Amino acid sequence: MKKLALFSLIFSSYFSVFSQTEVTTSEIKNHIEFLISDKNQGRYPGGKANKRVVKYIKKEFKHVGLQAFNNNYKQVFKAKLRVEKGTDNAPEVNTSNVVGFIEGHDPLLKNEYIVLGAHYDHLGLGGPSSKSEKRGVVYHGADDNASGTAALLEIAEKLAANKDQLKRSVIFIAFGAEEQGLLGSKYFVENPLVPLSQIKLMINMDMVGRLNKNNHVYAGGAGTFNGGVEFMKVLGKSLGLNPIVHAGSVGGSDHVSFYKKNISVLGIHTGGHPQYHTPEDTLELINLEGEKLVCEYISQTILSKASTHNNIEFINQD
Known part of the structure; x- marks a missing residue:
């Protein structure tokens, strides 16, 4: 009986560690399900729904052990909405970036930062950026960009559990109002x-x-830092991926705001599809095992x- 109890204790301890240090498809799915509900x-900027999503991300950041800057995970800003x-008279609303970080352990390099970001907003009930004629229905945005937000939360959890390996510090940012013109990332860099x-x-x-x-x-911008193209190719292939790595091709999302400030960037995505900016971008089409690999x-x-x-x-690629 004692042996059984000891085995149970060891097993539960192992499972607990595993669940904290490894990305899981179940958690990816749970995050996406919440975000697209x-x-x-x-996930349109402003209003109660926006606040609910921000609260969820903030809670997850805190849960996995990310620190907050100035005791506040939220970076509030005003977003002028597309019409x-x-x-x-385009309306202006309050929305937020959600920001947390892990401090590196090297006394000097902890003052250098790697930023991991993903936008959490989408198109609400349709609008000027929609690729569909439908209005008044939920544009779920499972891939765009609940997938990126779920990845952000999962990678934050994994790196927090492996923080002893980090010499440099890592900042995690869930950007608001990307669909309105990269507004969250623009606000952050300003x-x-x-x-x-x-x-x-x-x-x-x-x-x-x-x-x-x-x-x-796809990895765009890999040529904006030394050795980046070869590094991303070799690493991807070692994991069983077929990476399409571009030295330039910096464009289309929040990393552009950082590149314009002479910061090295990588823009990661798995390609376009017919459901982009339509209500049909739903969970059923997400490749959960594939996202785990990414x-x-x-x-x-x-x-x-x-x-x-x-x-x-x-390295400037312009």
């Missing part, structure tokens, strides 16, 4: 919580939930770059 109304052509000169690399995840049968994952790709990238003394140098 009808009650969150397509249909011919409409005057109102940074650390000096921009100390941010050495920004990795952005936007639509990472639709890994195809060829295991294609999370591993990004986690190992951060662990490698945050655990080395080697400099990360910005």
Whole structure:
């Protein structure tokens, strides 16, 4: 009986550690299910639904052990919303970035930062950015970008459990109002919580939930830091991915705001699809195992770059 009790204790301890240090498809699915639920109304900036999503992300950041800057995970800003052509007086609403960090353990390198980001907002009930004629229905945005937000939360949990490996510090940002013109990331770089000169690399995840049968994952901007192209190719292939790595191709999402400030970037995604910006971008089409693999790709990238003394140098690709 004692042996059985001891075995149970060891097993439960192992499972507890595993659940904290490894990305799981069940947690990815749970995060996406919450984010795309009808009650969150397509995660449009402003209003109660936006506050509910921000509260959820903040709670998850706190739960996995991320620290807050100035005792506040929220970075509140005003977002001017896009409107249909011919409409005057675009409304302005309050929304938030959600920000947390893990401090590196090296006395010098902890003052250098790697940023991991993903936008959590989507199109609400339709609007000027929609690719569908439907209005008044929920644009779920399971891939765009509940997938990236779920990956952000899962990678944060994994890296927090492995923080002893981090020499550099890692900042995690869930951006608001990306769909309104990269507003959350623009606000962050204009109102940074650390000096921009100390941010050495920004990795952005936007639509990472639709890994195809060829295991294609796209990495844009890998040439903006020294050795980046070869590093991303070799790492991806070692994980069974077929990475399509571009030295440039910096565009289309929140990493652009950082690149414009001369910060090295990576934009990670798994490709476009017909459901982009339509109500049909739903959970059933997410490749959960594929997203888990993409999370591993990004986690190992951060662990490698945050655990080395080697400099990360910005290279302009314009």
